[in-house]
Amino acid sequence: MVTRPGPDVVYSITVFPGNSLTFTLTPSATYDPTLYIVGGSCGSGSGCVVESDTGGEGQVETIGPRTFNPGTYYVYVDSIFSPEECPCDHGTYMLSVTGTLGVPNNTSFYTLTPCRILDTRDPNGPYGGPALAASSTRVFTIAGQxxxxxSAKSVSVNVTVTQPTAPGHLILFPGGTPPSVSTINFRAGQTRANNAIVPLSAIGTLSVTDGQSSGTTHFILDVNGYFQ
Known part of the structure; x- marks a missing residue:
């Protein structure tokens, strides 16, 4: 389960064959949010928008349980202040995602005791500092840690950013050209975490690109399983 407080933000989630997910949005009593899932192909072979809006203040919004075609989707919460005639503030909410993300093709999942692979707050080194710098990419060897x-093809991880000096995002990918989909987004001074399944390169490395336009952020990576 992933739980997040407001205000409005866009989350990304990548699903694989065999997925089944339920999205539950619980707003504060005086707010009337709408929950959207956008992109990919929601079982129809074409792009889609899935929407949940009960139209009531403080009412829980739910999408699912639902099976999605494999791919990356964006989850957006629009928590406009109620009454709608005054969109001058945003509500708070808790967003929970439960179920299974599925399994990448031709692989099996193996659980691990949660383990911290790297923390850039530690002294400088292969799995420590310095902090990630804007518009830069660092490569970490995950295999063997x-x-x-x-033999692992991908890993199930918890990604945390802390002490960012400017807003931005991180992209985790196996190498080569970074994809256009971010793994986690953040604002200056914010500590945020997100679950992800990320592929590794053929030699077991993981690349991390810092999408800030300026500044730095610390990055923490915990692993809890792998696919092979």
Whole structure:
């Protein structure tokens, strides 16, 4: 389960064959939010928008349980202040995502005791500092750390950013050209975490691109399983 407080923000989630997810949005009593899932192909072979809006202040919005075609989707919460005639503030909410993300093709999932692979707040080194710098990419060797074998194709991780000096996002990918989809977004001074399944390169490395336009952010990566 992933739980987040408001205000409005866009989350990304990547799903695989065999997924089944339920999105539950619980707003504060005086707010009337709408929950959207956008992108990919929601079982129809074409782009889609899935929307939940009960139209009532403080009412829970739910999408699912639902199976999505494999791909990356964006989850957006629009928590406009109620009454609607005064969109001058945003509400607070808790967003929970439960179920299974599915399994990448031709692989099996193996759980691990949660283990911290790297923390850039630590002294400078392969799995420590310095902090990630704007518009830069660092490459970390994941295979061989925290019981992740060299045969692992992807890993299930918890990604945390803390002490960012400017807003931005991080992209986790196996290497080459960074994809256009961010793994986690953040504002200056914010500490945020997100769950993700990220592929590794053929030699077991993971690339992390800092999408800030300026400044730095610290980055923490915990692993809890792998696919092979």
């Amino acid at each position: 925290c019981s992740v074998p060299a």
